[in-house]
Amino acid sequence: PLQTARGCSWRKCAFCNYPRVDFGTYRTFSSEKIIDTITYLQTTYDCQHFWFHDNDFPPDRAKRTSEAILKSKLKNLFFYIYARFEDGFNDNKLLSLMHKSGFAQIHWGMESGCQRVLNMMNKGSNVSIMSQILKKSSNNKISNICLAFLGFPGETKKEAQETVEFLREHSDYINLLGLQTF
Numbered sequence: 794p795l796q797t798a799r800g801c802s803w804r805k806c807a808f809c810n811y812p813r814v815d816f817g818t819y820r821t822f823s824s825e826k827i828i829d830t831i832t833y834l835q836t837t838y839d840c841q842h843f844w845f846h847d848n849d850f851p852p853d854r855a856k857r858t859s860e861a862i863l864k865s866k867l868k869n870l871f872f873y874i875y876a877r878f879e880d881g882f883n884d885n886k887l888l889s890l891m892h893k894s895g896f897a898q899i900h901w902g903m904e905s906g907c908q909r910v911l912n913m914m915n916k917g918s919n920v921s922i923m924s925q926i927l928k929k930s931s932n933n934k935i936s937n938i939c940l941a942f943l944g945f946p947g948e949t950k951k952e953a954q955e956t957v958e959f960l961r962e963h964s965d966y967i968n969l970l971g972l973q974t975f
Contacts, residue, residue: 794843794844794846795827795843795844796846796847797822797827798821798822798845798848799818799821800819800820801819801848802851802854803851803877804819805915806904806916807913807915808914808975821847821854824857824858824861827858828861828862828865831843831862831870832865832867835867841869841870841871842870842871843870843871843872844873845872845873847874847875848875849875849876849877849902850875850876851876851877851879851881852879852881852882852884855874855876855882855887855891855896856887856891859887859890859891859894859896860890869895870895871895871898872894872895872896872897872898873896873898873899874896874898874899874900875900876900876901877902877917878901878902878903878919878923878926879917879918882926882929882930883922883926883929885929885933888929888932888933889933891933891935892934892935896935898936898968899930899935899936899937899938900938900940901927901937901938901939902940903918903940903941904918904940904941905941905942906923906941906955906959906960907948907952907953907955907956908920909952910947910955910956913948914945920959923959924959924962924963927963927966928963928966931965931966936968937966937969938967938968938971939967939969939970939971940971940973941960941971941972941973942972942973943973943975945975948975960972
């Protein structure tokens with residue numbers, strides 16, 4: 794496990810307490826510090842698998858980190874991250890770069906497959922973009938883990954069913970599902 798950031802870059806989800814716990818700040822390691830830390834752990838302890846326990850890993854950070862990993866010539870590493878379905882991930886070039894640098898798995902904070910519910914949550918995600926990202930990520934050999942929940946206040950039974958249908962329709966691109974109740 795590695796924690797290279799404190800706080801969340803989004804800080805707007807209606808259900809989340811992170812902005813209150815971390816006082817709304819978002820701080821990250823530089824790409825150089827990430828590389829130094831990974832190099833130390835790989836050299837000293839022969840670590841190959843690194844799970845970034847950051848609250849989220851935005852696309853611009855994923856790009857900078859991937860480029861730094863490739864530039865450093867680190868090899869045979871596997872990275873796992875938590876991320877939000879942001880439009881920046883809807884990019885084959887970025888996902889290919891991430892895969893090439895060792896990003897193997899993304900745990901997506903999906904929450905819902907219904908646009909109205911995502912809007913109520915202030916998630917900043919778009920269902921059609923989520924669909925595209927899942928397909929592109931899978932096609933770039935990155936495993937998709939979707940984290941979702943049912944029962945958000947105001948969600949109807951029909952809207953909960955939309956989430957189930959979204960998951961069913963995208964099952965070829967989802968490697969694991971974490972489905973909870975709110």
